[in-house]
Amino acid sequence: MTYDDETEYQNDGALHQQLIADVLAQYPDKSRKRRQKHLSVAKPADAPEAEAERPVTDCDVKSNIKSIPGVMTIRGCAYAGSKGVVWGPVKDMVHISHGPVGCGHYSWSQRRNYYTGHTGVDSFVTMQFTSDFQEKDIVFGGDKKLEKLIDEINELFPLAKGISIQSECPIGLIGDDIEAVARKKHKETGKTMVPVRCEGFRGVSQSLGHHIANDAIRDWVLDKNDIELQPGPYDVNVIGDYNIGGDAWASRILLEEIGLRVVGNWSGDATLTEMERAPKAKLNLIHCYRSMNYICRHMEEKYGVPWMEYNFFGPSQIADSLRNIAAHFDETIQQNAEKVIAKYQPLVDAILAKYKPRLQGKKVMLYVGGLRPRHVVDAYHDLGMEIAATGYEFAHGDDYQRTGHYVKDGTLIYDDVTGYELEKFIEGIRPDLVGSGVKEKYPTQKLGIPFRQMHSWDYSGPYHGYDGFAIFARDMDLAINNPVWGLFKAPWKKAA
């Protein structure tokens, strides 16, 4: 249930089917056959499951498949998934972009993973460390250079707790043995060394990079050092919150308020210590399922730490999640959860009173990474807004299945959408707002359609938690209701 009674809208499924047919008609035959599996319209679900568990719709598309050459996929690569998403935010380690200079350069300081710390001294998130491969490194191999630069890091950054080696494309192609270098340097220095095989050509998107990065935590971090933690009954880890614009902090404050102790946050504002001690927690709370479910499953199998998904976007999901989280603990925590929900209710009411009248009935199209295309849906619903279309860059089948819990009948669903398709879909639907990435922002705005970046929060945020929802609501309003959208047409052209 969301805060809006009128969210029982239905999307124009017939229009969406037509839009799909129209874009597919433009492709050469071979590519049309491949693309058509990635586009569909959500249908009412007929799964005979228990009422509460039942998805509302079926969002059945093929996913996690290679992108077609030359179509302008919006996806990135495995390196982006590992260095950019999972490892980059771990603040007291140095992350080497190992290979040529570009990958580290373009991803330098772009993900807004906020942290506290003294950059360049005990924290290194907004820095770009690279081996800056030259031709000779390609020809003769880069292992010697890697060894040397690890020594240089240790000398210049004595407070760095460890080093991760983020492989760029050439590493796997020239046969370097970064694992051997990592083992050797670990032996010499005693510091954590993590070789990550996230070469950009591996897999089909960022997604394999997340998986490889998770495996590297399993293989090179967990069980490696002694843990100094007196375990408590209310210890939890927050997994898959990268603290974009402070999201993890706006979440942590609620978890602490209901009486839990967050002993690790992976990986926004994370330290190596927090990662190492994670298996000692009582429960893993996972926000970004796509990028970190792997390590949760591992911790469940190996250490018996259960995990649960939660959603801190928008008040209806926050309240549900707080209750679900509290249900894993005793009555004190459960009562605290009710108190916290009640405490924030006046804030929620005030935000809705202020913004809902300005946003009610506005149509939104989303295209984001692996979680937000579904996770933010009810936050929009809370504001009375409608989701006309949504899709993922790098989701898998289980993500589309989960999407059915959020979106309505007739919603246009696109997987690994191409630049061409997205433009045509936007033109065809003419939504009131598009939420996607920086590459999609400017083309959309040229069409006269308001836009918010939903990877970086358009340099705003946090959007998680109650504090974040206020900012989210304000941002959607300022995007949609800015006067600039009314100025596009020259007045002398209006008569025409």
Place this chain on the structure above:
Amino acid sequence: MPQSAEKILDHAPLFKEPEYQEMFARKRAMDGMPCAEETAKVAEWTKSWEYREKNLAREALTINPVKACQPLGAVFAAAGFERTLSFVHGSQGCVAYYRSHLSRHFKEPSSVVSSSMTEDAAVFGGLQNMIDGLANAYKLYSPKMIAVSTTCMAEVIGDDLQAFISTARQKGSVPEDFDVPYAHTPAFVGSHVVGYDNMMKGILENFWKGKTATPGEKINIIPGFDGFAVGNNRELKRILDMMGVDYTLLSDVSDTFDTPSDGEFRMYDGGTTLEDTAAAVNAKATLSLQEYCTQKTLEYAESFGQASASLHYPMGVAATDELLMKLSELSGKPIPDALEKERGRLIDAMADSQSWLHGKSYAIFGDPDFVYGMAKFIMETGGEPRHCLATAGTKAWAEQMQELFASSPYGANCQVWAGKDLWHLRSIIATEPVDFLIGSSYGKYLEKDCNTPLIRLSFPIFDRHHHHRFPTWGYQGGLRVLVAILDKIFDKLDSDTGETGADISFDLTR
């Protein structure tokens, strides 16, 4: 509760609220970070001469470099041609990066496709990706030309662009006579500056190869990789038109990266026409505005009997004088009085402000030609460009910089840092402080760390908007650069004076 609907706090004020500050303290007490004293001790050490020596002795590690990789330059060069779609052969993530990087700077769309090679292509080569990719790009995006460059993946496995493109043509991916220029742009050689050169040469080769030039009156002008290209190319064209020079601007991105908001998304706009590009073989000369962006290209132009010349990012008085005189020399057209008046106005402004500019010291970082042009202008204002750093700078560039320093008394205490990075620069300005930093947005960390105000005048500028829409070249551009520097000087003066309770030195008129 810090948040309220009446006054919604953004991240900066929100996290300063006591609830969050206390939460940070609780986290800090148990997250394994070093204690404040230890951090402070190491922080102080990192600003010492001892640290500087260790830092400058680095041989393998690069930290915060001021350079990107070749394909970015190739994509930028190709974007300046009529309805041209860049197609980068190799891994797809790279293309997402170039597009984001350009969009973040220009606040504009950047449309580029990838051949999306994955593990199987790493084993078998990317021929099929080229065949399918060209067919899809041609069909979906209706380009007039597809400019192919490479990521390092395709370079490491040794894909042969010429053969692949020719095969794709035979298979009907694009029509037989469709223009598909190409350039190998390995990321492990040079930088985006070299990538620009390679793609420019590749495009010219596509149109010029096998032709015999019939020298005419036109002059080719190549602007080079420039974050201010929108303003600068337009200023350049204004100057050329004022002089009546018959010219071809080879790669003009000024419209590509500045399309209007009127309800239409123009994936392509403006750019050098393919017809003009082909005809440019008959120019009597090619003039490059950035030597290091065009070394191979100029050689190629010379091979058709064209005269050639190159400048270093013409900012300020003497550099603009040189540009105008060179244009006049090559075209035979006189420099009009109107431009001489503009020159006088720039000098007038510099004279009005000279007391504030004289003796100021600067650290300048960026692409080699930018750093040269900027240092030259700074010395004209009576300032000292103490530290000039270009990660993409070569030995030859360092020598040119030394000659530049030697040409002026204001260069006496100046040093050039070729191949060094911004972490080197941190040590340098921590031990030998300067008044101001000039460079890109990446300098903002140094600004904060070393308490040295940053003047943003080079690519990329992510955190300030629209600067690139105004020129920095020519006398008019010189005014804009002058104002940017002066504003920073005066802002600093005001923020350093007028302490609460006293208005000492907080002057209304300066």
